[in-house]
Amino acid sequence: MILDGKCPSGPIEKSWDKHRFDLKLVNPANKRKYKILVVGTGLAGGAAAATLGELGYNVEAFCYQDSARRAHSIAAQGGINAAKNYHNDGDSVFRLFYDTIKGGDFRAREGDVWRLAQVSNNIIDQCVAQGVPFAREYSGLLANRSFGGAQVSRTFYARGQTGQQLLLGAYQALSRQVKAGTVKVRPRTEMLDLVVVDGVARGITVRNLISGEIESHWGDAVILATGGYINVFYLSTNAMGCSVTAAWKACKKGAFMANPCYTQIHPTCIPQSGDHQSKLTLMSESLRNDGRCWVPKKAEDCEKPVNEIPEEARDYYLERKYPSFGNLAPRDIASRAAKEQCDDGRGVGPGKRGVYLDYQSAIERVGEDTIRERYGNLFDMYEKITDENAYKQPMRIYPAPHYAMGGLWVDYNCMSNIPGLFVLGEANFSVHGANRLGASALMQGLADGYFVIPYTIGGYLAGVKPGEVTDEHAAFAKSREDVKAQINKLMSINGKRSVSSFHRALGKIMWEDVGMARSKESLEDALKAIPALREEFWQNVKVTGSEGDLNNQLENAGRVADFLEFAEILATDALHREESCGGHFRVEHQTDDGEAMRDDEKFCYVAAWEYKGEGKAPELHKEPLKFENVKLAVRSYK
Amino acid sequence: MDLTLYVWRQNGPDEKGKMEQYEAKNVSPDSSFLEMLDEVNEELIANGELPIEFDNDCREGICGTCGCVINGVPHGPQEKTTTCQLHMRQFNDGDTITLEPWRAGAFPVVKDLVVDRSALDKIIQAGGYTSAYTGEVGEANQTLIPKPDADYAMDAAECIGCGACVAACPNGSAMLFTCAKVAQMAVLPQGQVEAAERVKNMTEALLNAGFGNCTNHYECEAACPKGVSVKFIAKSNREYIKALGK
Ligand code: FES
Numbered sequence: 088m089i090l091d092g093k094c095p096s097g098p099i100e101k102s103w104d105k106h107r108f109d110l111k112l113v114n115p116a117n118k119r120k121y122k123i124l125v126v127g128t129g130l131a132g133g134a135a136a137a138t139l140g141e142l143g144y145n146v147e148a149f150c151y152q153d154s155a156r157r158a159h160s161i162a163a164q165g166g167i168n169a170a171k172n173y174h175n176d177g178d179s180v181f182r183l184f185y186d187t188i189k190g191g192d193f194r195a196r197e198g199d200v201w202r203l204a205q206v207s208n209n210i211i212d213q214c215v216a217q218g219v220p221f222a223r224e225y226s227g228l229l230a231n232r233s234f235g236g237a238q239v240s241r242t243f244y245a246r247g248q249t250g251q252q253l254l255l256g257a258y259q260a261l262s263r264q265v266k267a268g269t270v271k272v273r274p275r276t277e278m279l280d281l282v283v284v285d286g287v288a289r290g291i292t293v294r295n296l297i298s299g300e301i302e303s304h305w306g307d308a309v310i311l312a313t314g315g316y317i318n319v320f321y322l323s324t325n326a327m328g329c330s331v332t333a334a335w336k337a338c339k340k341g342a343f344m345a346n347p348c349y350t351q352i353h354p355t356c357i358p359q360s361g362d363h364q365s366k367l368t369l370m371s372e373s374l375r376n377d378g379r380c381w382v383p384k385k386a387e388d389c390e391k392p393v394n395e396i397p398e399e400a401r402d403y404y405l406e407r408k409y410p411s412f413g414n415l416a417p418r419d420i421a422s423r424a425a426k427e428q429c430d431d432g433r434g435v436g437p438g439k440r441g442v443y444l445d446y447q448s449a450i451e452r453v454g455e456d457t458i459r460e461r462y463g464n465l466f467d468m469y470e471k472i473t474d475e476n477a478y479k480q481p482m483r484i485y486p487a488p489h490y491a492m493g494g495l496w497v498d499y500n501c502m503s504n505i506p507g508l509f510v511l512g513e514a515n516f517s518v519h520g521a522n523r524l525g526a527s528a529l530m531q532g533l534a535d536g537y538f539v540i541p542y543t544i545g546g547y548l549a550g551v552k553p554g555e556v557t558d559e560h561a562a563f564a565k566s567r568e569d570v571k572a573q574i575n576k577l578m579s580i581n582g583k584r585s586v587s588s589f590h591r592a593l594g595k596i597m598w599e600d601v602g603m604a605r606s607k608e609s610l611e612d613a614l615k616a617i618p619a620l621r622e623e624f625w626q627n628v629k630v631t632g633s634e635g636d637l638n639n640q641l642e643n644a645g646r647v648a649d650f651l652e653f654a655e656i657l658a659t660d661a662l663h664r665e666e667s668c669g670g671h672f673r674v675e676h677q678t679d680d681g682e683a684m685r686d687d688e689k690f691c692y693v694a695a696w697e698y699k700g701e702g703k704a705p706e707l708h709k710e711p712l713k714f715e716n717v718k719l720a721v722r723s724y725k
Numbered sequence: 726m727d728l729t730l731y732v733w734r735q736n737g738p739d740e741k742g743k744m745e746q747y748e749a750k751n752v753s754p755d756s757s758f759l760e761m762l763d764e765v766n767e768e769l770i771a772n773g774e775l776p777i778e779f780d781n782d783c784r785e786g787i788c789g790t791c792g793c794v795i796n797g798v799p800h801g802p803q804e805k806t807t808t809c810q811l812h813m814r815q816f817n818d819g820d821t822i823t824l825e826p827w828r829a830g831a832f833p834v835v836k837d838l839v840v841d842r843s844a845l846d847k848i849i850q851a852g853g854y855t856s857a858y859t860g861e862v863g864e865a866n867q868t869l870i871p872k873p874d875a876d877y878a879m880d881a882a883e884c885i886g887c888g889a890c891v892a893a894c895p896n897g898s899a900m901l902f903t904c905a906k907v908a909q910m911a912v913l914p915q916g917q918v919e920a921a922e923r924v925k926n927m928t929e930a931l932l933n934a935g936f937g938n939c940t941n942h943y944e945c946e947a948a949c950p951k952g953v954s955v956k957f958i959a960k961s962n963r964e965y966i967k968a969l970g971k
Pocket of ligand 1: 738780783784790792808809829
């Protein structure tokens with residue numbers, strides 16, 4: 088099937104305004120008759136629930152955390168982009184659009200990216216009005232910094248906690264609606280199934296994580312804002328509870344999974360310290376504004392203390408390879424370069440899987456106090472984890488799985504191929520193409536939640552009769568039964584291996600064979616290893632405790648079971664995409680100097696996969712990508 | 726290193742809890758406190774026992790999900806550090822460590838080290854926001870905010886809502902949590918319009934939710950993983966007095 092993204096036609100500058108005007112409106116008096124379910128309360132979900140409640144819809148918001156304030160958007164450190172051009176440095180909506188298309192290696196839809204760039208400015212206005220304490224200059228104006236992959240200063244920030252402050256802004260807006268009675272929040276509730284009736288999304292089935300009860304909820308529309316799937320690598324920068332479960336359950340009910348092979352490995356994370364490791368910690372990319380990446384030129388220097396390696400024996404590899412962007416090269420490129428140096432035997436630290444990020448010259452240039460003001464909290468965090476003082480010696484960093492560009496397929500309205508199912512934020516695939524630029528995730532989450540869905544969902548609901556199908560429909564009872572059956576099965580296996588040991592094993596396969604460098608052989612190996620591990624899981628997993636109680640083991644078992652299925656579709660997508668682009672690097676497709684080689688002839692499309700059942704190959708649907716405003720070009724940062 | 730743990734085990738809100746002893750063997754000093762607990766749990770699972778339930782999510786000190794009382798101190802011995810960011814090198818081989826949930830009237834125990842903190846959400850719902858609608862709200866740089874005010878607001882906004890302040894307070898008060906939000910909003914022009922209503926409503930919600938009042942012990946600031954200062958309580962008290970006349 089050829090998919091249609093339903094982008095508006097005509098000049099791109101007018102596309103969103105025209106589309107907004109063309110969308111049907113719901114009569115204000117009727118809005119409260121419509122019930123909307125929002126799953127996930129991060130930036131996208133929190134903003135959507137708050138805004139839809141304010142518009143007068145009857146909203147129910149669900150999250151697995153104990154409060155709507157804790158979703159993992161909170162951990163974003165660096166900032167949020169907007170095309171304000173406050174600094175007169177040549178920024179514009181068009182440049183933000185252009186940078187995002189190019190940064191995504193020409194694998195995103197132009198219309199969606201344009202809209203994102205356009206509303207980026209409204210987001211900053213909105214957050215300031217909410218009392219988000221962005222950094223300011225002495226003049227009282229908002230402060231900016233530049234960020235990886237951009238040559239203009241368009242990133243707004245709140246110390247090293249931008250995600251936290253933006254999320255609290257959305258959470259507070261949501262709290263206001265809770266008080267107003269328009270939104271009901273259900274924390275500690277995990278979505279375990281999507282209910283589809285006659286091809287239309289009508290509700291969800293959830294587990295109450297405290298009582299273990301399985302409940303169904305109906306809605307006239309369902310919004311998934313459930314984040315990314317990067318925990319499929321086990322070790323990642325995501326929170327422990329982040330999973331693919333909600334998206335995957337939707338996929339099993341017919342929603343298409345788009346571009347799952349576009350995974351982002353973030354260049355500046357703290358290297359792994361041992362087998363006990365449960366997650367990896369990101370150090371904001373803003374650190375690369377002042378830090379310089381290097382490794383020793385000679386492998387024999389790698390064990391030496393830093394001060395015994397003279398300047399001329401250091402290889403500032405990013406500055407060498409990419410003179411015009413240097414240490415600010417985009418994430419995919421910086422990560423791959425770090426891996427290359429380590430593969431070459433010139434890595435540093437335990438296992439020689441690390442590179443230096445050095446502040447010495449920045450400290451000499453602007454002084455330690457300035458560096459402390461800019462990055463103090465990051466240096467403190469680094470010291471807590473590694474016991475090393477980065478003011479005195481360079482940090483050690485290494486790439487780690489961080490973000491999923493792929494996700495459920497949506498059209499321009501953020502609606503999936505299942506009518507009534509909308510997908511926002513990291514959970515959808517729409518704007519980042521094959522690689523996401525820094526400070527763009529927060530932008531997308533809030534754009535989708537505050538400024539896109541409030542319009543597009545109206546366009547859908549205007550054609551729907553409110554409450555047409557409720558949880559009395561037999562499909563809801565069936566869904567609850569299915570969910571209970573899976574839980575009972577997990578509880579009854581009573582095998583020998585713990586849930587987390589399976590997750591670790593899956594992570595190892597994914598990191599080694601489907602990680603930063605993928606080949607036909609490695610992917611074929613993975614496609615054999617994943618089903619084998621899944622089979623063992625269903626025979627040998629051990630889930631302790633009971634299903635009618637708070638039971639973290641059971642929660643994780645469900646999530647790992649879904650990862651074990653989803654991983655296969657990820658590897659299948661990576662195997663089919665015979666090109667290198669952004670975060671997807673196939674070793675067979677590279678230039679002589681090791682740069683990614685796209686194949687626009689054959690692969691300039693979105694790959695949307697339809698799940699066909701256990702043991703069956705998923706079916707590929709394509710949405711061709713057209714570039715009418717940015718010319719397809721080789722992406723160069725040299 | 727090898728450690729002896731005494732951990733609070735409680736099956737549910739209405740059950741009686743008790744301290745149980747566990748051994749943690751071969752702990753790497755580089756592992757985090759929660760990773761140490763993960764390993765203890767793996768051991769328990771292998772022996773067919775119930776693992777210890779504890780809340781956590783981001784494991785990088787920002788979401789505010791984690792937290793237990795470690796050797797009598799919320800979040801443990803290291804200053805300005807959440808439980809998830811505490812590393813085992815802070816302990817010595819042979820140490821005995823006690824682990825308990827947050828204990829406060831407003832935080833009923835759910836299970837083991839997990840408590841119900843929804844009372845904190847109720848305080849924010851009472852007024853911890855500006856009533857800005859979503860839409861055209863005016864250009865961001867139209868209102869200048871002096872840097873010291875923006876910094877002050879940010880200092881207050883650092884709060885991660887973990888509840889350690891409540892657990893540390895002999896009165897089980899959430900004053901630091903509440904006042905930090907009141908102060909953040911009161912210093913910003915966007916929040917000043919509703920300042921009086923906000924402080925009254927939030928204070929009322931705090932008392933209704935079963936938290937105690939503040940009698941200036943300052944244990945909250947000492948326990949706060951973000952170092953949120955008690956000066957915000959003073960600020961909020963001033964706001965409250967101002968509001969009484971309105
Ligand atoms: S788990 Fe998020 S702050 Fe500790």
